[in-house]
Amino acid sequence: MxxxxxxxxxxxxxxxxxxxxxxxxxxxxxxxxxxYDKPPLExxxxxxxxxxxxxxxxxLAEIESCFARNRTFKEMQTVILExxxxxxxxxxxxxxxxxxxxxxxxxxxxxxxxxxxxxCRSEDLRRRFVKAExxxxxxxxETEDSLERVKFLGSRNFDWILASPxxxxxxxxxxxxxxxxxxxxxxxxxxxxxxxxxxxxxxxGMAYVPAAEQASIVFQEFQAHLEKALEATAKALPRxxxxxxxxxxxxxxxxGFQAGVSSEWSGATEGPDGALxxxxxxxxxxxHFPACMRNLHMCLRRDKHLKHFGRLQYxxxxxxxxxSIEEALAFWRKSFSSIQDDKFNKEYRYNIRHSYGLEGKxxxxxxxxxxxxxxxxxxxxxxxxxxxxxHFSADNLQSALLTxxxxxxxxxxxxxxxxxxxxxxxxxxxxxxxxxxxxxxxxVKKGEGVGGGExxxxxxxxxxxxxxxxxxxxxxxxxxxxxxMQG
Amino acid sequence: MxxxxxxxxxxxxxxxxYRRLYPFKSIFTWxxxxxxxxxxxxxxEFAFTLQGDVYLRYNSFANADELxxxxxxxxxxxxxIGPVYSARPRDKKTVRPAAxxxxxxxxxxxxxxxxYDSIRTCCSGADICKRCWxxxxxxxxxxxxxxxxQFGYKHLLWVYSGRRGIHLWISDREALELTDEQRRALVGxxxxxxxxxxxxxxxxxxxGLKPLPPSIASAYKMLLPVFHDLILDDQxxxxxxxxxxxxxxxxxxxxxxxxxxDKWEDDPKRSSEDKWQDFEDEIERKKGKGSAILNAAxxxxxxQYTYPRLDAEVSKHRNHLLKAPFCIHxxxxxxCVPVDPRTIDKFDPARVPxxxxxxxxxxxxxxxxxxxxAEHHADWERTSLKPYVEMLDKHVMGLMEETRKSKQKMDLxx
Ligand SMILES: [Zn+2]
Numbered sequence: 001m002x003x004x005x006x007x008x009x010x011x012x013x014x015x016x017x018x019x020x021x022x023x024x025x026x027x028x029x030x031x032x033x034x035x036y037d038k039p040p041l042e043x044x045x046x047x048x049x050x051x052x053x054x055x056x057x058x059x060l061a062e063i064e065s066c067f068a069r070n071r072t073f074k075e076m077q078t079v080i081l082e083x084x085x086x087x088x089x090x091x092x093x094x095x096x097x098x099x100x101x102x103x104x105x106x107x108x109x110x111x112x113x114x115x116x117x118x119x120c121r122s123e124d125l126r127r128r129f130v131k132a133e134x135x136x137x138x139x140x141x142e143t144e145d146s147l148e149r150v151k152f153l154g155s156r157n158f159d160w161i162l163a164s165p166x167x168x169x170x171x172x173x174x175x176x177x178x179x180x181x182x183x184x185x186x187x188x189x190x191x192x193x194x195x196x197x198x199x200x201x202x203x204x205g206m207a208y209v210p211a212a213e214q215a216s217i218v219f220q221e222f223q224a225h226l227e228k229a230l231e232a233t234a235k236a237l238p239r240x241x242x243x244x245x246x247x248x249x250x251x252x253x254x255x256g257f258q259a260g261v262s263s264e265w266s267g268a269t270e271g272p273d274g275a276l277x278x279x280x281x282x283x284x285x286x287x288h289f290p291a292c293m294r295n296l297h298m299c300l301r302r303d304k305h306l307k308h309f310g311r312l313q314y315x316x317x318x319x320x321x322x323x324s325i326e327e328a329l330a331f332w333r334k335s336f337s338s339i340q341d342d343k344f345n346k347e348y349r350y351n352i353r354h355s356y357g358l359e360g361k362x363x364x365x366x367x368x369x370x371x372x373x374x375x376x377x378x379x380x381x382x383x384x385x386x387x388x389x390x391h392f393s394a395d396n397l398q399s400a401l402l403t404x405x406x407x408x409x410x411x412x413x414x415x416x417x418x419x420x421x422x423x424x425x426x427x428x429x430x431x432x433x434x435x436x437x438x439x440x441x442x443x444v445k446k447g448e449g450v451g452g453g454e455x456x457x458x459x460x461x462x463x464x465x466x467x468x469x470x471x472x473x474x475x476x477x478x479x480x481x482x483x484x485m486q487g
Numbered sequence: 488m489x490x491x492x493x494x495x496x497x498x499x500x501x502x503x504x505y506r507r508l509y510p511f512k513s514i515f516t517w518x519x520x521x522x523x524x525x526x527x528x529x530x531x532e533f534a535f536t537l538q539g540d541v542y543l544r545y546n547s548f549a550n551a552d553e554l555x556x557x558x559x560x561x562x563x564x565x566x567x568i569g570p571v572y573s574a575r576p577r578d579k580k581t582v583r584p585a586a587x588x589x590x591x592x593x594x595x596x597x598x599x600x601x602x603y604d605s606i607r608t609c610c611s612g613a614d615i616c617k618r619c620w621x622x623x624x625x626x627x628x629x630x631x632x633x634x635x636x637q638f639g640y641k642h643l644l645w646v647y648s649g650r651r652g653i654h655l656w657i658s659d660r661e662a663l664e665l666t667d668e669q670r671r672a673l674v675g676x677x678x679x680x681x682x683x684x685x686x687x688x689x690x691x692x693x694x695g696l697k698p699l700p701p702s703i704a705s706a707y708k709m710l711l712p713v714f715h716d717l718i719l720d721d722q723x724x725x726x727x728x729x730x731x732x733x734x735x736x737x738x739x740x741x742x743x744x745x746x747x748x749d750k751w752e753d754d755p756k757r758s759s760e761d762k763w764q765d766f767e768d769e770i771e772r773k774k775g776k777g778s779a780i781l782n783a784a785x786x787x788x789x790x791q792y793t794y795p796r797l798d799a800e801v802s803k804h805r806n807h808l809l810k811a812p813f814c815i816h817x818x819x820x821x822x823c824v825p826v827d828p829r830t831i832d833k834f835d836p837a838r839v840p841x842x843x844x845x846x847x848x849x850x851x852x853x854x855x856x857x858x859x860x861a862e863h864h865a866d867w868e869r870t871s872l873k874p875y876v877e878m879l880d881k882h883v884m885g886l887m888e889e890t891r892k893s894k895q896k897m898d899l900x901x
Contacts, residue, residue, distance in 0.1 A: 123585065171701065188638065189665065192672030198692070198700050202676070205639030205661065 029105035031152040032091050033140055035222060036229075039113045040106070048107075049114055050249055055088035056111035057253060060132040065279060067131075068334040073138075080139055093145060117246070118253035120234040124338050125254060130230065134223045141215065158221060161185045163208050171201040171208060182211040191220050276322040278331035284321075288466035290431060290459045291388045292373060293317055294404045299384040304338045309377050310385040311348075315355050316367040320460045325356045369458045370428050389427035394419060401434065408438035431456045435466070442469040496820050496842055498538055502562045504842050507849060507866045509558070509813055510876045515551035516883045517644070517658070517812075518568065520890045524550045527591065532569030532576040534808050535561050547576040564817045567808035571663075589805040594640075594662040594670065597809070598626050600651035602796035608722045608730070613818070615651040617835050618721055623653055624831040625713045626795035629706045630655065631828040633677060637702055642889070644882050645826045647839060649816025653826065654809060658886055660893070671803045679703060679794045687736040690787040690794070696779050699786060707786060710793040718759070718792045725759040734762070737788050739780055743769045812879065815842045824875040825882070845870045 062084045066076045085091065089111070091104050112133070119129035141149065163183040188207040194200045194216050201208040209217055276284070285297040296314040300306050306314060311332075318328060332352055333344055353359045370387065379386040388397055398415050414437055421430035432455040436444050449455045450465040519528040533554070535543040543561070548554040558566065570592035574582045600607075600615050600623065607619045627645060634640045634657065642658040665673070682689045692703055699707055718724045725731040731751055735744050747765055751757055757765075770781045801807050814823050820841040826834050848870040867876050 188672075189661075189669050192669045196672035196675030198676055198702070201701060202637035203639075204636065 027105075028102050029109065031155065032093060032105065032148065033137070033144060033152045034105070034109060034112070035156055035225065036109070036112050037156070037225075040110050044110055046249075048110065049246070052107045052111035053114035053118065053249070053253055055107070056115055058088050059084050059136065060115070060129070063132045063135050064128065064334065065330070067135075068278065068330040073142075076135070077139055077143060080136070081143060091140065093148070114250075115253065116230060116233050117237070118250040120230045120237060121254060126227070126230045126234070128337070130223060130226050133226060134219060137222050138219055141218065153218070158217070160217070168201075168208065171203060183208040184211065184214070184217065185209075186217060190224065191217055193220065275324065276327065278323070278327045278334065281318070281323070281331055284463075284467075287470065288463045290456065290462040291401060291404060291434065292386065293459055293463070295388050295400065296384055298404075300335050304336055307383055307385075309379065309383060311351070312355070313368055313373065313385040315352065316365055317459050317463075319356060319365075320367040321463060325353065325358060328352055328356065367458070367460050370431075370456060373459070374427060387427055387431075389422050389430045390425075394422070397422065405434060405438045409440055410434060410437050428456050431462070435462060439466065439469055442473050444469065496564070496815055496817055498562055500842055500846060501564065501815065502559065503846055504815060505555070505558050505562065508845055508870065508872060509555075510867055510872075510879065511551045511555040511558075513876055513879045513883060514811065514813065515554065516887065517879060520658070520886045522887075527571055530571045530573070530575050530590075532572060532808070533811075534567045534569060535563040536565050536567075537561060537563050545576040545579045565814040566811055568811050569808045570805045591663040592665075592805040594657040594665060594673070595802060595807065595809050596630065596655040597648075597798040597801040598623060598630075598653050598655075598795060599648070599798060602798070605733075606718070606722070606724060606792055608724060608726075613651060615836055617837065620834065620836055621713070621717045621721070621832075622793075624834065625710060625717070625793055627653060627655075627826075627828050627831045629709055630677065630795050632709070633702065633706065637676075638673065642882065642886055643828070644812070644879070645828050645831070646812045647821075647824050647826050647834075647836065648810065649814070649821045649823045649839075650819050651836075654812075654823075656809075656812075660889070665805075667804055670805070674797065674799045674802045676702070677795075678797060678799060679706075679790055680796050687733070688787070688791070690791045692787075692790075693783065696776075696783060703790070706794060707790060711789055713793045714789045715760075719763055720760060723759045724792065725762045728755075730759075731762060734766075734788065737784060737791065738766065739784050740769075740773075740777065743773075743781075813875075822872065822875070824872075825878045827878065840871045845872055 059080065063076070063080060066079055071079065089108060091108055092101060094101075115129065115133075119125040144152070161184065163185040167185070168183050183201070185206050185208055188195050188200070188202060188205055191200065191207050191209060194209060194213055195202070195207060199210070199213055199216070281297070282301075285294055289297065293314060296306060296310055299310065300314070315328065315332070318331070323331065329349065329352055332348060336344055336348065350359055355365055357364045373385075373387050374390055377385065379391055388400055392400060398412075398419065401410060401415075401418070402412065404410075414433075418430050418433055421427075421433065432449050433446075435450060435456060436446055436448060447453060450461055456462050515524075515528060516522065518531060519525055529547060529549055531547060532544070533546040533548065535546065535558075537543065543563075546557065548557065569576075570589035572579075573588050573590050574586055579587055600610075600619060601612070603619065603622045604611055607622065609618045610616055631643060631645070634643060640657050640659045640662055642662075644656045644658065646654045646656065648654055679692055680689045681691065693699060698704065723730075725734050735748060738744050738747070743766075747762070747769065750765060751762060766785070770778055770785065773781055801809065810823060812823050812825060815821070816823065820843060821836070821839045822842065822845070824839055845867075849866055852869055867873060
């Protein structure tokens with residue numbers, strides 16, 4: 001029995017190898033595709049280690065972004081391979097000089113293994129890493145030259161068994177007019193996605209996979225292999241932590257990924273039409289949001305979740321800020337990173353669409369004004385909505401304001417003035433004063449408020465004025481080649 | 488005629504049942520696969536529903552006696568069985584969350600009569616009768632066959648849910664080890680009926696006009712006679728206007744729909760059997776590609792009315808809890824007894840013993856003589872519960888044999 005199987009396997013491999021002309025055999029990395037079976041063993045410099053990892057991280061983060069935006073596989077091929085990989089993770093097919101080819105592939109190899117170390121530490125990170133890496137592998141596999149692909153497959157023992165024609169005949173109904181082709185026989189648990197879609201034949205726990213679906217087995221294998229490897233790495237990690245030079249790098253990498261790296265690393269810019277994109281929110285929040293929205297944003301990043309009223313307050317604010325429904329869905333999908341797609345689609349997608357007037361009674365909901373935020377839906381313990389000036393304790397408010405706006409010019413010397421306003425329950429006055437102080441660099445003077453002495457009455461008014469000031473400053477810069485102080 | 492809800496149970500009745508009749512030993516070995524307690528039992532979650540709907544989760548026990556003691560103390564209205572966790576569920580609060588994950592779990596299925604409410608005409612809601620049980624028995628035969636032939640599972644235990652449905656527990660080692668992803672895939676493979684109330688056509692399993700996939704074609708063969716006997720004859724599903732309108736919605740040919748509609752409106756007494764014949768006659772008249780589409784639609788209709796309707800969520804996740812066999816259904820008082828799939832057609836939910844009937848049987852027996860053991864644990868042997876416990880025990884023997892064999896293999900490989 002064993003012998004017959006062995007023969008069948010050899011037959012399968014021989015099929016795969018047929019017609020192969022050995023090229024590139026002098027390369028250290030003969031194939032572009034890599035199953036990452038073995039870690040790089042040669043010496044690696046710290047810089048190499050870090051660059052390889054950071055560059056790969058940009059690619060993986062962009063892949064996550066694509067998922068959050070529901071991009072198709074085809075769109076991803078363009079975005080990821082042509083736009084992103086060509087910048088950060090080039091992997092050429094041919095080259096006249098052999099060295100660069102090996103260098104690119106080595107960088108790919110090292111980057112993958114460094115990120116394994118960074119992302120093996122929690123189940124959530126492992127799951128996301130596996131999904132992004134498997135997608136990257138798929139994208140590359142699908143665009144690989146077919147001969148190269150066959151050679152790559154031939155280089156690895158996949159333990160596939162070719163089903164005998166008799167076996168296949170028994171499974172394929174005799175009424176079928178098509179002549180049955182080749183089938184690989186694997187335990188069904190190895191190809192769950194093919195089983196789910198009924199793309200295989202099944203008998204006593206074995207799945208018979210049509211040769212045309214071979215790629216699916218390869219991807220499943222890649223994924224299962226990586227899942228196992230990450231778990232093993234997680235167990236081995238305590239030993240590695242002894243190398244103190246690596247620990248901070250790894251910590252930073254995994255933190256970046258958790259926060260939705262792409263915004264941090266790829267410096268998001270407005271789309272061609274000037275539209276607001278999901279991955280611009282981090283930067284926008286930092287520069288332009290009032291304390292209530294800064295707080296919601298920080299809570300969302302920290303907890304990867306917001307409760308109902310928080311979502312409502314923040315979501316409507318973002319809508320008025322100019323976030324389209326597609327971008328809003330992408331933003332929330334990505335922000336709720338610890339929940340599964342199923343749950344997101346079931347529990348949140350509808351509500352987000354609803355707040356955009358696309359579901360239910362299709363009302364055009366306005367964002368909450370300061371008045372509404374101050375007076376309605378008193379936040380309970382565990383809630384993060386509301387107005388920090390009113391709903392935070394004095395201590396918490398002071399430290400929160402300094403954390404949020406310390407880098408925008410707010411200092412502890414300003415605190416007594418602000419806190420007196422809060423004590424007198426003039427919350428919007430306090431907020432307006434903070435606006436003035438943090439926009440002094442753009443020329444805003446005391447008493448000027450959000451323009452013409454107006455005080456803050458709406459979070460969107462605050463953000464809009466802040467963006468306006470920044471834009472004016474930017475234009476001034478371009479015009480004069482220098483910073484223009486207004487006023 | 489619907490099975491009457493028997494007398495509601497009282498706490499006293501429940502306590503007597505747990506003390507004297509509930510087969511804790513058999514349930515223990517069924518979950519544990521051998522006599523000495525292993526993690527399969529000690530790391531297993533039990534959840535109790537107490538009087539007044541208090542729900543206690545994450546209980547676990549060292550052995551059958553501990554379980555029995557706790558059940559008799561809490562006297563729950565029912566209890567449920569969950570997965571085997573990486574740590575003892577009762578220690579959940581003291582272990583790191585990462586160290587407390589579901590590891591093993593029987594593959595379970597739940598079929599409930601309510602999912603057939605849009606089809607059955609004899610009863611509705613919570614009611615069930617021998618006639619509509621035929622839907623369940625067809626589902627059991629199809630699933631039992633598919634899970635054995637296609638997935639290779641051997642240790643299937645079907646359990647009546649006490650009122651209007653049936654559960655399936657698969658205890659093969661490979662089934663226990665399935666990940667959630669694999670469970671979802673298996674459910675996807677078996678699922679044919681999809682789409683809610685608003686969706687007329689609920690069967691979409693072919694690629695274009697290709698024949699049914701082989702696994703579903705073989706289910707179709709089993710279900711075609713059921714369609715004739717149950718849907719056309721017994722339930723007469725297309726008798727009412729609502730019924731035949733539903734059928735017309737599934738026919739992808741406007742001319743045929745119009746001509747059938749005219750005919751059936753003129754003759755409201757026409758039986759389902761005749762209406763189906765009318766449809767088949769119309770198909771006969773079509774030639775070429777049109778007839779292929781109609782024949783495919785015809786097969787899909789048969790499936791839509793007879794193919795098992797699964798509660799998919801129950802099967803997809805390892806940590807889903809399911810009511811333990813031999814519990815009492817609080818509304819009907821009936822015991823959740825094992826059912827033999829080979830004789831499922833003869834099973835009559837109305838003849839399943841109720842808890843008070845069993846206690847009556849015990850009372851009629853002579854009191855134990857002085858000196859005789861007063862232990863109650865084998866009292867079920869003297870009631871009509873006996874054949875059902877024996878059925879479970881026989882099932883457990885198969886599991887224990889499997890464990891013995893795999894241990895032997897391990898010894899040899901050393
Ligand atoms: Zn009925």
